[in-house]
Amino acid sequence: MVPISVKGILRGVRGILFLKNPRGELELPGGRPDEGEDLEGALRREIVEECGIKIHATSYMGSSSFQVVPGQRVLIAVFDCGFTAENPVVSNEHFGYEWVDPERERPAVMPHFYWEIIYRLRNVATVAEVVPPDVRRSNHSMPYPLQIGFLDQDRLGITSRIYDASSEKFLGSFLPRKGNILDVGCGHGQMTRWMARESPEAAVLGIDFSRQQIDVARVDAQREEISNVMFSTGDIFELPESAMSNSGFDLINCRFVLLHIQDRFHALTNLLERLNPGGILVTEEPSLASLYSVPPVKAFEEANALIRRFGLLNGINYDCIEEVWDCVHRLNARVFAANFSQPTIWTPELKRIVGLSFRQFQDRLIACGLVTPTDAERISGDLDHEFMQGHVISTGLRTLQLALGRANEESGS
Ligand SMILES: C[S@@+](CC[C@H](N)C(=O)[O-])C[C@H]1O[C@@H](n2cnc3c(N)ncnc32)[C@H](O)[C@@H]1O
Known part of the structure; x- marks a missing residue:
């Protein structure tokens, strides 16, 4: 043999x-x-x-x-x-x-x-070929696989309705009244604007490496007439200084971003280094393996498994809680608070996120040879019908919320 x-x-x-x-x-x-x-x-x-x-x-x-x-x-x-x-x-x-x-x-x-x-x-792995040319690729990651800008407004809006309440509760106890706040990978800036509203005397900056995401965030901030928030393009691996004091930040928030990044250790190192003395880094990252529906829906499980395999094929483990926690310890970061959170998705409006997310990945999954076009259509159809039936409920992503500081430092807040 x-x-x-x-x-x-x-x-x-x-x-x-x-x-x-x-x-x-x-x-x-x-x-x-x-x-x-x-x-x-x-x-x-x-x-x-x-x-x-x-x-x-x-x-x-x-x-x-x-x-x-x-x-x-x-x-x-x-x-x-x-x-x-x-x-x-x-x-x-x-x-x-x-x-x-x-x-x-x-x-x-x-x-x-x-x-x-x-x-x-x-x-x-022909992923790059199906990525729109205006999607920037960070040096340390595969190209961002989801849609951006106004094309992703619907899905990120639902994300916000599912996850913001718990994120705000956790983040709320660490928000400084004044000083400089940074939201890294801010997307359309829902959390950035919330922080600016909650801390009106602080200067809040949201950065994202996609200009299209920033365009949406700016429009929404103008509409809400929030004056203490700014948005600009920026990469987690090249973090800016705070505009006010040319130094670091008193609070950095980073939610659902490390998920898309290969070199999480380097990213977390950068985030901690950008803190002012006594500053707090709040991260919230999920594990895709945590999703399930009641009763089980085959298409829901298939969609989730395919997206996780797509990540691995591209060097990204979407079950990132374990790795983030491991990095925290290897960095010897101070942990001020840790909390697992997992929402329930049960209204038709919230359940739409599952089909929307799968459809965004669909072409890439086919291009990578992970699924045939026929099976992808079947899964997509079942997510729109079987999964949307009233007797089906599901979990959202389980996330780990962390409030961190640099090694051997007390919180200044
Ligand atoms: C899933 S969205 C999360 C948006 C926002 N943090 C939230 O929780 O609503 C991930 C965002 O991270 C951004 N992103 C991905 N990699 C990045 C990087 N290396 N530097 C900055 N932003 C990045 C993407 O453009 C996208 O807008």
């Missing part, structure tokens, strides 16, 4: 991780399963052993048999891996590592079959 080797695709900012083996060739991390070990278990073990990286999610990509050395065929099973960005620490099985950009030439020391694997995956 052809032996099996399980290999991991770890996509970093600079490309896919390869290790240098004693033959001087580049190879994907991974190896042979031990007796009785499942493939994912073997992959996790091998990757920790070979490069010290902990995998927190895997998604099966496919398998093929290759002649790895003359006369020896091996069945290579490939998994896309979600991992917390960190530098590999290679074991003495290898002589180093390299991040290989699949858009460039094949490195001379990479066997052809590995290049073929990457090449095939490159054809599968």
Whole structure:
């Protein structure tokens, strides 16, 4: 029988991780399963052993048999891996590592079959091709997968009705009366405007890397005649200084943004660094795995599973609570408060969010080969009909709300 080797695709900012083996060739991390070990278990073990990286999610990509050395065929099973960005620490099985950009030439020391694997995956993950050209890509993330600007007004409006009450309750106890407040990845600015209304003497700035989101936020702020709020484009990885004092912020809010970011550790580091002494960072991020409906609706479960797989395929684990909490500890951040929250979605108006969200992902799911156009239409149709029936209720996303400070600092508020 052809032996099996399980290999991991770890996509970093600079490309896919390869290790240098004693033959001087580049190879994907991974190896042979031990007796009785499942493939994912073997992959996790091998990757920790070979490069010290902990995998927190895997998604099966496919398998093929290759002649790895003359006369020896091996069945290579490939998994896309979600991992917390960190530098590999290679074991003495290898002589180093390299991040290989699949858009460039094949490195001379990479066997052809590995290049073929990457090449095939490159054809599968054609996400960038269906992204509108005006959607900016942060250096540390895949392109933002949802619609933006006025096209997403309906869905973000429902999001606000589902989640704002709990977010406001949590955030409310940390709002400074005066000073500088920043809302990062503010979208259409619902929470930004709420903070400005609640703290009329504070200067509130909302930033988002999409100009279209900012356009909507500005229109709404003008309509509501809120004078202490400003909006501008900005990236979580290049945070601004506060306009008033050219320093940091007394409160930074960041909700449903780390969810879309690969390098969450770096993002959280940046957010904490931008705090004034005694300042508070409030984050709220969800896990998509937390969704369920009563009674169970197949299309609801399929839609959720597909979106989670799409994330993993693109290096994003949408079940991000665990990773955010892990980063908080690795950063040694002070935790002033932590709270799990999970709303109920039961009115027809709120239930529409499920179909709206799925439809926004639909083309990308098809382009990635995760679902056929026929199945995507069926799921979409069932979300509009079966899921919308009066006897079906569902949860919204479970989120983890955190109020954080820099290490060894007391809250100034
Ligand atoms: C799901 S929306 C959340 C909007 C808002 N925070 C809320 O809770 O209503 C995520 C927003 O994050 C923005 N975003 C994603 N990556 C970002 C980045 N690297 N820097 C700044 N904004 C980003 C997107 O453009 C989008 O508007």
